[in-house]
Amino acid sequence: MALSFLLSASVLLLAFFCHHATALQQVIHDDGCIHLPIVHSTNVDYFSTKRGIQLQLANRSDVAYYAQLSIGTPPQPVFVQLDTGSFELWVNPDCTAVSGADAVFCERAGQYDTTRSSTATSLGTTRTLRYGIGSANISYFTDTISLAGSPMALRQVQFGVATATEDAFSGILGIGYGKGIATRYLNFVDQLREQNATRVKAYTLALGSKDSREGVIVFGGVDTSKFAGKLAKLPILPAAESPDGVPRFWVDMQSISLTPPNGVNTVYEGSGAPVFLDSGSTMTLLPANLTRAIARDFGAHAPDANGFYMIDCALTALKGTLDFAFNGVTVKVPYKELTREVASTPPSCFLGIMASERFALLGDTFLRSAYTVFDLETDSIWISQAANCGSSPAALNNIQDLSAVTGACGLPESVDSASSTQVPSSGLENADAGTVPTSTGRIGPQTSGTTSPGRVTPTPQNSGCSPRVPGLTWSFGMVMMAALHLFRDL
Ligand SMILES: *[C@@H]1O[C@H](CO)[C@@H](O)[C@H](O)[C@H]1NC(C)=O
Ligand SMILES: *[C@@H]1O[C@H](CO)[C@@H](O)[C@H](O)[C@H]1NC(C)=O
Ligand SMILES: *[C@@H]1O[C@H](CO)[C@@H](O)[C@H](O)[C@H]1NC(C)=O
Ligand SMILES: *[C@@H]1O[C@H](CO)[C@@H](O)[C@H](O)[C@H]1NC(C)=O
Numbered sequence: 001m002a003l004s005f006l007l008s009a010s011v012l013l014l015a016f017f018c019h020h021a022t023a024l025q026q027v028i029h030d031d032g033c034i035h036l037p038i039v040h041s042t043n044v045d046y047f048s049t050k051r052g053i054q055l056q057l058a059n060r061s062d063v064a065y066y067a068q069l070s071i072g073t074p075p076q077p078v079f080v081q082l083d084t085g086s087f088e089l090w091v092n093p094d095c096t097a098v099s100g101a102d103a104v105f106c107e108r109a110g111q112y113d114t115t116r117s118s119t120a121t122s123l124g125t126t127r128t129l130r131y132g133i134g135s136a137n138i139s140y141f142t143d144t145i146s147l148a149g150s151p152m153a154l155r156q157v158q159f160g161v162a163t164a165t166e167d168a169f170s171g172i173l174g175i176g177y178g179k180g181i182a183t184r185y186l187n188f189v190d191q192l193r194e195q196n197a198t199r200v201k202a203y204t205l206a207l208g209s210k211d212s213r214e215g216v217i218v219f220g221g222v223d224t225s226k227f228a229g230k231l232a233k234l235p236i237l238p239a240a241e242s243p244d245g246v247p248r249f250w251v252d253m254q255s256i257s258l259t260p261p262n263g264v265n266t267v268y269e270g271s272g273a274p275v276f277l278d279s280g281s282t283m284t285l286l287p288a289n290l291t292r293a294i295a296r297d298f299g300a301h302a303p304d305a306n307g308f309y310m311i312d313c314a315l316t317a318l319k320g321t322l323d324f325a326f327n328g329v330t331v332k333v334p335y336k337e338l339t340r341e342v343a344s345t346p347p348s349c350f351l352g353i354m355a356s357e358r359f360a361l362l363g364d365t366f367l368r369s370a371y372t373v374f375d376l377e378t379d380s381i382w383i384s385q386a387a388n389c390g391s392s393p394a395a396l397n398n399i400q401d402l403s404a405v406t407g408a409c410g411l412p413e414s415v416d417s418a419s420s421t422q423v424p425s426s427g428l429e430n431a432d433a434g435t436v437p438t439s440t441g442r443i444g445p446q447t448s449g450t451t452s453p454g455r456v457t458p459t460p461q462n463s464g465c466s467p468r469v470p471g472l473t474w475s476f477g478m479v480m481m482a483a484l485h486l487f488r489d490l
Helices: 100-109 188-194 288-297 313-317 476-489
Strands: 011-013 034-040 048-050 066-071 076-083 089-091 121-130 135-147 153-166 171-174 202-206 214-219 221-223 227-235 250-253 255-259 273-277 284-286 321-326 329-334 339-342 348-351 353-355 370-375 380-386 393-395
Touching (some): 076 089, 121 153, 153 188, 214 221, 227 250, 227 370, 288 353, 329 380
Parallel strands (some): 076 171, 089 153, 284 353
Antiparallel strands (some): 011 034, 034 214, 066 076, 089 171, 121 135, 135 153, 221 393, 227 380, 321 329, 370 380
């Protein structure tokens, strides 16, 4: 569900395939996994229109997530927002309906012109798509879709071309359930599997921390260099048993608790509940009384007119975490990641959680700290603490038990209570007292400063997908795949 606030964020996700950069590149495209690096808007290198001139993304200081698709023949590049909470792909927002920095971003995200594609076919049908925020009236087309840098193209993929939009500054790539569950046609994720770009209908999401400013989505595989510890398996609640009856990625969350700096962990009463995982939502939405209890511990006693709880920016420098427990794994979200930082002068900060009686969802303010595998074949989510210790995307050859797979990384220092970092002495020493530092730390606007030389595309240093996931036992199929892989690499 697209719930990214216009005053929020952007991340660009520049795409390339997992195959090896060899002379055989043109024919090797069946590594079974596609990984797309995520580049955050805060990384000015990616947002320069010209060297030295950067976009005014003043208020886009936290994040939404964009993937670059190339649609049509010849390919037209467009950026679309990655949304686990919706099901369909559409492009071409009406940029005149947004203003300021959002309009600039909207223009930069690119448009797809059906009349300039020799492979575009109109299906003659229309629909209105409504999101938590925004809507789009679309006409359905089919066309070829490729991912930047890949010789592989998905043919005759159905998607929407907008005729009118409201509150949308980019198209949306819904990566929720597809045909037979949430759509009447094969959606993008279905097509990746159908056309053998992946061997499983599953993908993993590692949005990346604010500081690392880079993440990765791996379609058809996992990346053990993006998490710490083990993965917990969470069954996706069937739509009929979910709170809103919609086939979203609903899972049971056991509890939310607070670990203040040097403090004792306290659990919020009644915080266990079903929640859905929604990369299309900037904020995390929770019931009002729970949100109030958490906000109070961050020193915020009432929301503003828009429902946001303003908090002291100095909190982002403290080493505390809000902890989300699931079936034996706890995802610890550092204060900084939980905070929406708005680069106004002076900077203002908001709790990344707001009250909603309509939805209970974990959005980007949670997902940046989690590593999640979405398995749409066995209706399971595997979750772990996000970390970053390199890049090692590996294809899943069939849907397997991932409980033996452990992350290659150690716990990030920001969530490791055993590590002895100096933390400022003011702040959330005592969660119950809700003490807040009075000084306003300057979390400078991320978009200011000098622009470094433009690095326009990510360097595909390790663009190959490994044919096997570390930690998994070898099956006959894997051995065969590895053999094929070796053969092809000769
Ligand atoms: C950024 O946000 C602040 C506070 O909401 C607002 O006053 C300002 O106009 C915004 N700037 C831009 C460029 O949108
Ligand atoms: C989309 O279509 C509906 C129904 O035809 C219409 O009421 C609505 O105004 C349209 N939306 C926009 C943004 O034009
Ligand atoms: C995908 O692979 C299957 C099994 O190898 C094959 O039957 C099917 O034709 C392939 N589909 C495409 C679009 O290549
Ligand atoms: C919120 O309300 C629910 C239902 O009344 C209750 O079970 C829960 O304990 C409350 N949570 C908090 C943190 O007050």
